[in-house]
Amino acid sequence: DAGVTQSPTHLIKTRGQQVTLRCSPKSGHDTVSWYQQALGQGPQFIFQYYEEEERQRGNFPDRFSGHQFPNYSSELNVNALLLGDSALYLCASSLYRANYNEQFFGPGTRLTVL
Amino acid sequence: AQRVTQPEKLLSVFKGAPVELKCNYSYSGSPELFWYVQYSRQRLQLLLRHISRESIKGFTADLNKGETSFHLKKPFAQEEDSAMYYCALTEALFSGGYNKLIFGAGTRLAVHP
Secondary structure (H helix, E strand, O other): OOOOEEEOOEEEEOOOOOEEEEEEOOOOOOEEEEEEEOOOOOOEEEEEEEOOEEEEEOOOOOOEEEEEOOOOOEEEEEOOOOHHHOEEEEEEEEOOOOOOOOOEEOOOEEEEEO | OOEEEOOOOEEEEEOOOOEEEOOEEEOOOOEEEEEEEEOOOOOOEEEEEHHHOOOEOOEEEOOEOOOOEOOEEEOOOOHHHOEEEEEEEEEOOEOEOOOOOEEOOOEEEEEEO
16 A cells, blocks of 8 residues: 555646646545645645545635545645645545544645746 | 644754653644654654554653643654654544644754764
8 A cells, every 4th residue: 555645746836827736545545634834834734525525624715625536536726826825735544434533644745836 | 723832943952862842732622632753755644642642662742731732752862763743633533533633833853963
C-alpha cells in the first residue's frame, strides 16, 4: 500500500487561473480531508468528504471546492487564484467508523501562484 | 475559539539533553490531542495521541486539562529526533465520525551532536 498519494507534486499557476489537485486515500479508507499549509504555519483544515459529500468545512471562501468519487479519491479545486493561495496542500485520509480515527497524510502538492 | 498554540518556533538542544516542546490549547468541548512529526523530506505522520498514553520513540505527552496543555517530552534527545513537531487537536469521537484537525504553527527541534 503506497498510502495516501497526491498529484501533481508541484504546480505553478498565475493569478486568476483555476487549479485542480488530486488525492487517492490509503487503501481501506473512506474519508478524505484537505488542508492548506502556508509557509511557516501549521496545516489549516479546508474541508472533509465522506460518502461523496462535503461534511465539514473550515474558514475558506467558496473559491475552494471539492469532490469525492465513488472510489473515495478526491479533488480540490481552487478558482480565481490569488497570490495568497500559494501553499502546500495536504490530503489526509481516515476511516469514518474507526474508533479514535487517525488521519494519514499524503506528501502534499506545492502550489505557487505568480 | 478553538486554538492550538506552540510558543516556540525553534528549540535547539544538544544530544542527550532533555527536551520539552510546549503546546497549549483552547477548546470548549472534549478534545483529543495529538503530536504529529515531519522529518526532513517525509510526510506528516502521527507521533502519539493522548488517549493511548504510549511512549513513542522515547517521547511522552501528558494532557493537563487544568492548564489546557499537552507538552511533549523526551528525557534524552537524539540527533534523529530533529524534525518539525506539530501539536493538534480534534473533537473526541469515540465511535468514529468527522474529525477535522486543528494544528499549531509547529516547533522545529534541532538536536546538535
